[in-house]
Amino acid sequence: MPELQLLWGCEPARQFETDWLHWLLANQPVHDSEPCWLGEPLAALGSRRRILVESGLLRLERHPDPARLAGQRDARARRLEALDALGPFALVHLSDEEGFDGDELYPMLPGGTPIWRNFGHSRFAGLEPCPVVFPIGPRGLFLQPGPWSPASRRPLPWAFMGTLWGSGSRRLATALFLRALPQGFFHGASGFASGLPLHHYKQVLAQSVFALCPEGDRHLDTFRLYESLQMGCIPLVVDVDHQAQALLGDRWPLPPLASWGEALAFAVTTLQSPDALNALQDQTQRWWQQRCQLLSTALSTV
Numbered sequence: 397m398p399e400l401q402l403l404w405g406c407e408p409a410r411q412f413e414t415d416w417l418h419w420l421l422a423n424q425p426v427h428d429s430e431p432c433w434l435g436e437p438l439a440a441l442g443s444r445r446r447i448l449v450e451s452g453l454l455r456l457e458r459h460p461d462p463a464r465l466a467g468q469r470d471a472r473a474r475r476l477e478a479l480d481a482l483g484p485f486a487l488v489h490l491s492d493e494e495g496f497d498g499d500e501l502y503p504m505l506p507g508g509t510p511i512w513r514n515f516g517h518s519r520f521a522g523l524e525p526c527p528v529v530f531p532i533g534p535r536g537l538f539l540q541p542g543p544w545s546p547a548s549r550r551p552l553p554w555a556f557m558g559t560l561w562g563s564g565s566r567r568l569a570t571a572l573f574l575r576a577l578p579q580g581f582f583h584g585a586s587g588f589a590s591g592l593p594l595h596h597y598k599q600v601l602a603q604s605v606f607a608l609c610p611e612g613d614r615h616l617d618t619f620r621l622y623e624s625l626q627m628g629c630i631p632l633v634v635d636v637d638h639q640a641q642a643l644l645g646d647r648w649p650l651p652p653l654a655s656w657g658e659a660l661a662f663a664v665t666t667l668q669s670p671d672a673l674n675a676l677q678d679q680t681q682r683w684w685q686q687r688c689q690l691l692s693t694a695l696s697t698v
Contacts, residue, residue, distance in 0.1 A: 406451035416533030452497030548670035601627035
C-alpha cells in the first residue's frame, strides 16, 4: 500500500489531537508535510495517499478576529486548489464543538471528498459522503504506557478533575458523589489554567475506579473520557440529549445512565463486589481496545 501523506493545513504542535492521530496511524508508513502546507511539496507527493488535516481551533475563541478568519479562508482556498490538481484526497477535520468551521470548509471541498471530523453534528448528516465522526481521543501523555492496577485494588472509588462550568451537570455530579463517597478525589477549577498538572492528573486516574465524565462546556465528547479509558478507569457517562448513544454506540459495556443519581447508585452497588468491578473494568478495556483498532483500520484505508 502506498505511503500515507499527512498534509498539515494547521500547526500540529497547537492541536491536542495530533498525537492521537499519529497513534491511530502508527502501523502505517506516514509522511508529514511542513505545517500550514501551501502546495510546495507537490512534486514530492508522487503516488502517496493524501490526507489533508485542517483545524477549527480559531473558531473556539469566543470572539475570533474577522481578519484572521478571512486569512484562514484564503489560505485554505489555495491549499485546496493545489491539492485538487493532484487528484482525490481525504480530509481530517479537527473541528470546533459547534461545527461552525465545517459550515465554511465543507462547501470548499471537491465533490466526493471523504471527511473525518470530531464532534458530530446532525446538520452534516445530509452531506455526501456523510462525514465520519471520530473521537477527540486522549492527549499525548496518556498514549504512553503508565501504571496499571485492577479496579478492586484502586484506593480511590472515583475522581473528577476539571473546570466547573456554569452550564452542564458537573456541579451536580460532583456534589452527589462527594456527599455519598467522600473518599473520592475532587479538584474543581474555575478555568483551564487552574487545573492540576497533567502528570498529577494521570496519577490520580491510575488510582481511581470510576471517573466522572460529564459533558464539557458544549459537548459530551471530552479528553477526560478517553484519558480515563487509557488509565483503566470505568467512565461514568450520563446521556445528554441522546449524545451518549451516538458517541459510544450499542456495545458500550455500561448500562444507560439517565441521571447522576442513577450513576451514583450504580457506582455504590458495583463497588460492593470486587469481582464485579474487575469484570466491568475488563469489559470496558476490551471495548476501548476494539474501538481503537476499528478506528485505526478505517482511518488507514480511507
